[in-house]
Amino acid sequence: MPPGRAGSLESLRRLNRLRVIRALRDEGQISRADIARRTGLSRSTVSSLVADLQADGLVIERPEPGSAYGAQGGRPPILLSFDASAGAAVGVDFGHSHLRVAVSDLASTIIAERTRPLDTDHDATEGLEMAAELVVETLADAGVAREAVIGAGMGLPGPIDQGEGIVGSSAILPGWIGMTAAAELRKRLDVPVMVDNDANLGALAEAAFGAGRDAGDLIYLKISSGIGAGLILNGRLYRGSAGLAGELGHVLVNPDGIVCRCGNRGCLETVAATGALVDLLRRSHGEDLTVAAMIEAAQAGDAGCRRVIGDAGRALGQVVATLLNVLNPEMLIVGGDLAGAGDLLLDGIRESVARAALPETSRGAQLVAGVLGERAQVLGALALVVSEADRALPTRLALAG
Known part of the structure; x- marks a missing residue:
């Protein structure tokens, strides 16, 4: 099977596994048939995924209480429960100016979490050392021994070559370009490490636990x-x-615009990223203006802040309209720092989409704000680990034994 096809199937199985785990987590006890109804997966797919989880010691089955026989006099109905305490996962989210670490059980329920400000000009080695230190502190907060950790997931704001694990040249953290991030963090933590782009992890989290739980085709922006x-x-x-799929920040929107960090002129990032918006407003609103303060002022009625957020939404909508026409998704989920502006941003996106996208594609794609907020990326990192528990758990348990 071609490598791309194998990776695609693995990605599908990973997301389906997370949906089964979520059903088990939410219900406490549930039958295979009810999991299939809740997730929309076929019974054969559910049975296969449950069998994997059972083999890893993550799922326990028992007869339904008070049911000595089934409805037709056969076997009693079997209920399944998830043993989230069988291990722990670590999530590491590197933002432009922050580092967030979380420890969860194997149902992706966060047990402990820490954040730390990050110098935007830090190099990768400095960031990795800080992450390893923060992981140790967060594990101590959670009361989780290192031996119980089945793996760590890491999110970075840039493209990741999944074959080599190398951070691509358009990463927003220049000190990380060319770094084999997963291997370097693995050296420091002595646990399996998986790394992915932060937007991919946001999409994974919203699809598994958030606004996109029922969508098979979605875009997380x-x-x-x-x-x-x-x-x-x-x-x-x-x-x-x-x-490199999803690198929308470097789509051309203004050929005569300012030079982007990628070297081209007029990229979407130069007119709609948070830094660009704050820069537009600092002359009139003060040099100490922050993204949070800009959003707060806009929601309070400040005309200038409302204008730049609305303009950003319209620029985003022009690019999104093309995506909707090409991919025809069920849902567009907006996340990140600027998503806090709510309809001030979303209405601008809707305006451009209505004007530039095919009516059928714009009507067919629900546009919503993400529901996981600033935790979306770290939840996606945790979900990446949990979805791979069938690979990592036996190794860690063998080492612990």
Whole structure:
């Protein structure tokens, strides 16, 4: 089977596994048939995924209480429960100016969490050392021994070559370009490490636990210091051949615009990323203006702040309209720092989409704000680990034994 096809199938199985785990977590006890109804997966797919989880010691089955026999006098109905305490996962989210670490059980329920400000000019080695230190502190907060950790997931704001694990040249953290991030963090933590683009992790989290739980085709748009999209197509996370799928921040929107950090002129990032918006307002609103203060002022009625956020939404909508025409998704989920502006941003996107997209594609795609907020990326990192528990758990348990 071609490598791309194998990776696509693995991505589909990973997301389906997370949906089964979520059903088990939410219900406490549930039958295979009810999991199939709740997730929309076929019974054979559910049975296969449950069998994997049972083999890993993550699912326990028992007869339904008070049911000595089934409805037709056969076997009693079997209920399943998830043993989330069988191990722990670590999530690491590197933003443009922050580092967030979380520890969860194997149902992706966060047990402990820490954040730390990050110098935007830090180099990768400095960031990795800080992350390893923060992981140790967060594990101590959670009361989780290192031996119980089945793995760590890490999100970075830039394209990741999944084959080599190398951070691509358009990463918003220049000190990370060319770094084999997963291997370097693994050296420091001595646990399996998986790394992915932050928008991909946001898409994975919203699809598994958030606004996109019922969507098979969705776009997650992350608008912060950079702009990127995570694409889930036919239930699979789509990264592209070199991990560059979804790099919307570098789509041309103004040929005569200012020079972008990528070297081109007039990229979407130069007119709609949070840094560009704050820069527009600092002359009139003060040099100490922050993104949070800009959004707060806009919601309070400040005309200038409302204008730049609305303009950003319209610029985003022009690019999104093309995506809707090409991919025809069920849902567009908007996340990242600027998503806090709510309809001030979304209405601008809707305006351009209504004007530039085919009516059928714009009507067919629900546009919503993400529901996981600033935790979306770290939840996606945790979900990446949990979805791979069938690979990591036996190794860690063997080492612990």
